[in-house]
Amino acid sequence: xxxxxxxxxxxxxxxxxxxxxxCAYSNSASDYFIWxxxxxxxGPQFIIDIRSNMDKRQGQRVTVLLNKTVxxxxxxxxxxxxxxxxxxxxxxxxxxxxxxxxxxxxRLSVIA
Amino acid sequence: xxxxxxxxxxxxxxxxxxxxxQCAQDMNHNSMYWYRQDPGMGLRxxxxxxxxxxxxxxxxxxxxxxxxxxxxxxxxxxxxAAPSQTSVYFCASHLGQGIAFFGQGTRLTxx
Numbered sequence: 001x002x003x004x005x006x007x008x009x010x011x012x013x014x015x016x017x018x019x020x021x022x023c024a025y026s027n028s029a030s031d032y033f034i035w036x037x038x039x040x041x042x043g044p045q046f047i048i049d050i051r052s053n054m055d056k057r058q059g060q061r062v063t064v065l066l067n068k069t070v071x072x073x074x075x076x077x078x079x080x081x082x083x084x085x086x087x088x089x090x091x092x093x094x095x096x097x098x099x100x101x102x103x104x105x106x107r108l109s110v111i112a
Numbered sequence: 113x114x115x116x117x118x119x120x121x122x123x124x125x126x127x128x129x130x131x132x133x134q135c136a137q138d139m140n141h142n143s144m145y146w147y148r149q150d151p152g153m154g155l156r157x158x159x160x161x162x163x164x165x166x167x168x169x170x171x172x173x174x175x176x177x178x179x180x181x182x183x184x185x186x187x188x189x190x191x192x193a194a195p196s197q198t199s200v201y202f203c204a205s206h207l208g209q210g211i212a213f214f215g216q217g218t219r220l221t222x223x
């Protein structure tokens with residue numbers, strides 16, 4: 001079936017560098033996307049979302065880019081900090097009473 | 113504002129025992145979910161409830177049952193626990209097309 005997936009299972013970056021976490025989705029009907037951060041021992045926490053009528057959205061130090069042509073989503077973290085170390089999940093949803101579907105996740109490790 | 117509350121936080125069961133995981137949200141959300149997360153893995157959907165009175169199977173429903181008791185509460189029941197059900201269970205809720213909020217998880221070990 002259609003699902004959301006990620007290109008890279010792990011990512012190591014130097015403190016202060018920018019991080020880019022990628023996500024591929026295959027359901028062309030998806031119109032809402034969310035990035036979550038999960039720290040060890042905790043539940044996923046919302047970072048940023050984007051709807052399909054947009055191609056970019058910025059938050060505090062984070063930017064989500066959506067390329068509907070190639071069904072690709074990315075999360076950019078500026079000036080990565082040790083506190084950014086976590087597992088990051090993308091999730092997608094279609095309109096209506098459909099569930100949120102998660103990708104497998106990428107572990108981000110920040111090297112001090 | 114408590115958000116999504118799960119109980120218990122930890123549980124050890126013997127194979128064949130039954131138990132119910134409780135979840136409650138105070139955000140007046142319509143939709144509620146149960147996911148499981150195995151070590152180093154993503155979240156897999158067990159069941160979801162789009163509104164009070166409705167439930168639907170997700171990706172991995174076998175061995176589980178759910179009850180949407182009211183708008184606030186969505187419980188997950190294991191009738192006969194198996195070691196393969198050792199996992200961390202997360203409940204989540206959201207309103208319409210909005211952001212889903214997660215509980216802190218229930219860590220279940222079946223021995």
